[in-house]
Amino acid sequence: MYNSNLYDDIVATLKNKPKKTEIDFYRKKVETLFSGECKKILYLKGEYIIKEKHKDSSIYFVDRGKVVLTRKDVYGKEYSSGYFLPGEFFGFSSLIDMPEEFNYKALTNCSLHVIDTESVKNKLNEDYELKNHFNEMLINIMRNVSSRQGNLILGGCRSSFVNFVLEHMYNFGSIDENGDIVVLLDVTLAEIASILNMTRETLSRIVSEMKRDGIIETKRRFIKIIDIARFIA
Template identity: 30%
Template structure:
C-alpha cells in the first residue's frame, strides 16, 4: 500500500457531486481541498484499515471497490458492506475512536484521506458541509436497516434480486451502464453479505438466468428484465 502526497483537486474531480456538497462556494471548496493532503492507493487484497485500528480519518473512494467485514466469534469473516467510487469509508470509527470493521480492496483502489478532526472543525464553519456529513451518516443508517430487512424477512431470491438492483443503480449513478456490470466480489462474499450459503447464491443466479431475467458469464452480469427483479423484491413471487 503506497502513500502518495498528491494534492487532490476536488473542484475538478468527476465524483464531486457524489462525494462533497454541491452548494460549497469557491472559498469553501478551496479550504476543503486544503483539508485533503493526499490520496492513498490500496492494492487488490490490501487493507485500508482493520478492526481495532485508531480512528483518525474518513476515506472517500476515488476509484476501485471495497468490502467491509468483521470477524465473528468463531473466526469467520462476515461481510458487512460493499463500497464503490464516490462513497465514504470509516464512519464506523466515530463512536469509539477506533474502527469496528476492516476495509479490504476488492480491486486496485484509491481513496482521498479526510482527517476527521479537521473535517469536523471545517463543518462547524460551513453549514453546507455539516449538513452533508449528517446526510452521509443518515444514509449509512438507512443502508444498515435495509440489510437487516434483507436478512430478517426476505427469501433467497428476494435478497439476491434486491442486491443486484441496488448495485446496478449505484453504478449507474456513477456513469456506468444501467443493465451491465462486472461483479468485483465473489459469490462467497455475496453470500456472506446476504446471509446465504454459497450453493444457494449460485443456484439463485442460475435460476434467474434460466428464467431469462439476467445473463451471467462468470463475474459479468447483464440484467435482461429489471422489472422482473423488482417484482421479486416487491412480492416475493417465486417459490423458494
C-alpha cells in the first residue's frame, strides 16, 4: 500500500461522502418541483433521445444509465462528442428555442425524467433562489461537457479512460477492506471504448497494461485501483 496526500484525500472523500448523493438530491428536486409536468421514460440502448437539428421542448434528467452526444463526420461516420452521467441534465437548447447541435443517444438502457421546458421557465421565474441554483448547476454541467469534449479531442486514449473512471469515483466509488479504491461501472469495455472514440482493442490493451503493471484489477463491473498515483500519471 502506498502512502500519499492524494490517496489520503480520496479516502477521506469517499468515507465521508453523504448517504444522499448529488444524484439523489436532484432526483428529489425534480420529482418534487415537477411532479405534474414530468414523465419518467425508459430509453433502450442505442435509441435516439433527441436528434441533431431537432427543436425540442423538454429538459432531461439522467436518473440511471448514460447518454452519449454524437455527430457524423464528413464521411458519415458517427463519433462521440461527449456524454452525460446519472445526476446530470441536458436539453438546455429548448430554453432558448434553438435546435440541438448534437444527437443525444442512449449508450445503455436509460431511465430519464423528461420535464416540459415551459414548466421549467415558469418555476424559475417564480423562484429567485431556485433560478440562482439552476444557473450554478447549468454552469457546472457546461464546464463538465466542455472538459469531456476537450479531452476527447486533445487527450490520449489512456488519459480519456482515466478521466472517465475518475468521474465515476465520487458517486460510485468505495474503499474495500484492503484500502483499495473500487469503482463500480454500469458499462462494458466495449461501451466505454465507444463513448471515448477508441476501438475495443485499444482500450483492452490499455487495461491489460495497467493490470500487468499492478496499477488496477478488474472484474466484470468494477475497477479496483491499486496505485492511484500511477493510475493518474
